[in-house]
Amino acid sequence: MAWSILHNGPGMKSINKELFMIMCGQKPDLTTFDLNNFLENDLAEKLAKVVRCSTTEELTELKNSLGDWICDCGVPNIFTAFMSDLPTIYWQLVTHFIYHRVASIIQQFTSGLNSCGRLWEVVLNNWKAFLPLFTNTRGALTRNEVRDLFDIVWSSTGSNRRDLEEETIFLWECWLMSIQDSVPPLGFQQKCKVEFYDQEEPTRRIPYASTCALTLYLPRGVSEEEDFKELMFLAINGSLGFGKKAMEHSQRTKRRKIAAKVAEHFRLVSQQNEFEEQHFNLESTYNEPLEDSAYHDCVEDVTENVENEYPTDVFYDALDNDIFYDGFENGMADNTSDFDLDSECSDSEHAASDTR
Structure with a gap:
């Protein structure tokens, strides 16, 4: 030092x-x-x-x-x-x-x-x-200071894309006036950049950033200020870096983790042509059928401490309790009350799960 x-x-x-x-x-x-x-x-x-x-x-x-x-x-x-x-x-x-x-x-x-x-x-x-x-003597950033941190990668002057990008930047600067932030104490190693992407109907891609390249990607042609604010706050609040601990403790996320591991296991088994060798049943250690209440107790036992375990431990705990038998026999189609991803997980969670 x-x-x-x-x-x-x-x-x-x-x-x-x-x-x-x-x-x-x-x-x-x-x-x-x-x-x-x-x-x-x-x-x-x-x-x-x-x-x-x-x-x-x-x-x-x-x-x-x-x-x-x-x-x-x-x-x-x-x-x-x-x-x-x-x-x-x-x-x-x-x-x-x-x-x-x-x-x-x-x-x-x-x-x-x-x-x-x-x-x-x-x-x-x-x-x-x-x-x-x-000490960090920096104060809260103003809109002009934030704007000066970025180099904007524009399309050619006079092009249709340039017109759409100017609309986006105008709304971005309006959004900057509603937030407060500060530069890290040691600043950035290089100047940040703003680049653009096109929205592809009927999907709606949210803004994203590359923390390695220090690049912020914004959608072209957003014409309404409220729409732009919604996209920005959705991108920030939906990031795994924000509110991740709360998500980890939700029962929905626990179920999604187990269901995703089950699906991955099935994919590997199918590739190895060993599906018929897998024997899943709902019999207890005493070879007696599990009642509905006992079945749900198994699910709760597996998901109780899932946030503190490795993903593989969570999956094999589930297999040890044989709680996925009906889903395996029926192609995960008829037994979705406890593992219904479509009804309990948002699109952003599906996307995050697919990415992982």
Whole structure:
């Protein structure tokens, strides 16, 4: 890091601003500190409770419920504190968790910088000048700043495609005014590009991006602002990178995973001409037919922890329970109540599954 800075490198630009000021011996205002910076939900809730304390009764309750915890954080005067002491106590708590708790790591970092020309001592004496090198000082992007990040790959001037592309870019700039974002702390390695594609009736392709090539692909000829907004938000919200955890915990996704693995297994079996050797039945380990309730219990047992298992484990658990017998015998046509992809999965999920 020190060599990078000394040779006109970009710096790290990722240290929290308040933490950097404390590292430099300053005393920042922590009343506006964003508690979302803490990954521990329990910690953020406890600190928020200190912030919300506004009456003597609430202070007494705070001492009773969190007094020992606050004392363990290096603030022993909590039990004799008054309302006027709460801002100082809150400052000490936040400082404890962002600085003192990781002081040994910070000391290694600053010692490393000092090993290269006593750089950290220079930073201490000129901390304001080094703020842009160690912290992310970028604000929210404006429409013009976003537009300047991109080179637009236009079609030939005067062509019909160029007219359609200009309509799309106009709506894209309108959409930019309704959102807020920021550039990554280290920026981009190259300028981003906007390219276009044609919609093919009767399908409707949503916008997409290449994160490797830093290219955004937009549809030509979208003439209505609401249609463009719908496409953009559908593309963002439908991406596997957004809301993936919630999807993983849905029963619909669990069923789709198992059904997709079953279909893949059948394809391989068919290729190897071994279909007739597969014996699937609905008999229990005691060779007794499963009742309907027992059948659904098997399904629930298989899908209960599917998000924590490897896909192959999920599939073979299903086979061990023999819960797909009817679907195999009838070409997956007559037993779709629990694995009906068309009724329970959206088109975008089908597309994502086909892609995988």
